[in-house]
Amino acid sequence: xxxxxxxxxxxxxxxxxxxxxxxxxxxxxxxxxxxxxxxxxxxxxxxxxxxxxxxxxxxxxxxxxxxxxxxxxxxxxxxxxxxxxxxxxxxxxxxxxxxxxxxxxxxxxxxxxxxxxxxxxxxxxxxxxxxxxxxxxxxxxxx
Amino acid sequence: xxxxxxxxxxxxxxxxxxxxxxxxxxxxxxxxxxxxxxxxxxxxxxxxxxxxxxxxxxxxxxxxxxxxxx
Numbered sequence: 287x288x289x290x291x292x293x294x295x296x297x298x299x300x301x302x303x304x305x306x307x308x309x310x311x312x313x314x315x316x317x318x319x320x321x322x323x324x325x326x327x328x329x330x331x332x333x334x335x336x337x338x339x340x341x342x343x344x345x346x347x348x349x350x351x352x353x354x355x356x357x358x359x360x361x362x363x364x365x366x367x368x369x370x371x372x373x374x375x376x377x378x379x380x381x382x383x384x385x386x387x388x389x390x391x392x393x394x395x396x397x398x399x400x401x402x403x404x405x406x407x408x409x410x411x412x413x414x415x416x417x418x419x420x421x422x423x424x425x426x427x428x429x
Numbered sequence: 430x431x432x433x434x435x436x437x438x439x440x441x442x443x444x445x446x447x448x449x450x451x452x453x454x455x456x457x458x459x460x461x462x463x464x465x466x467x468x469x470x471x472x473x474x475x476x477x478x479x480x481x482x483x484x485x486x487x488x489x490x491x492x493x494x495x496x497x498x499x
Binding site for chain 2: 301302305311312313331332340364365377379380398399418
């Protein structure tokens, strides 16, 4: 299968993959090549901060970003997306993730923080499906 | 539990879609064979998700703090 599925990956999934090499996040980022995995420059900024705070090794993150992820450049700051996408999330600080998925033209948004996103509204208005890593991998098996 | 008739379960066993072992006159079905029906995930993916869920609250906590300061 061609890698034509565009999948935006939330930062919690990327960071989880750095912690556990047997988790679903790791499987998503390291095994399947049936999609393009996307993050934004704002996601990268927050991931770097969290990785440093949690002492997970910034080089592991850099390696992952270089080898597995495509970085989408968002021209606005995180707070500037709150007005446009704040009503798609329950915590306005997550609005830049929805913005990233829309600008990246993603079909899926993969996150462990599903409850912070208004999944039905995002699916119907933005045509983006929100899934956890395992549910998405299960979907790939059904293709 | 599976919301399937007894006959359907026997058919699924005979087709190999549910792994089971017959002990005497009774079929024993391991939990791993019916995980999809219970969770929507294959057993290996369910286990992989549980591994992440063990650590996710710590990750979410740090991420929430970070996002508030962006």
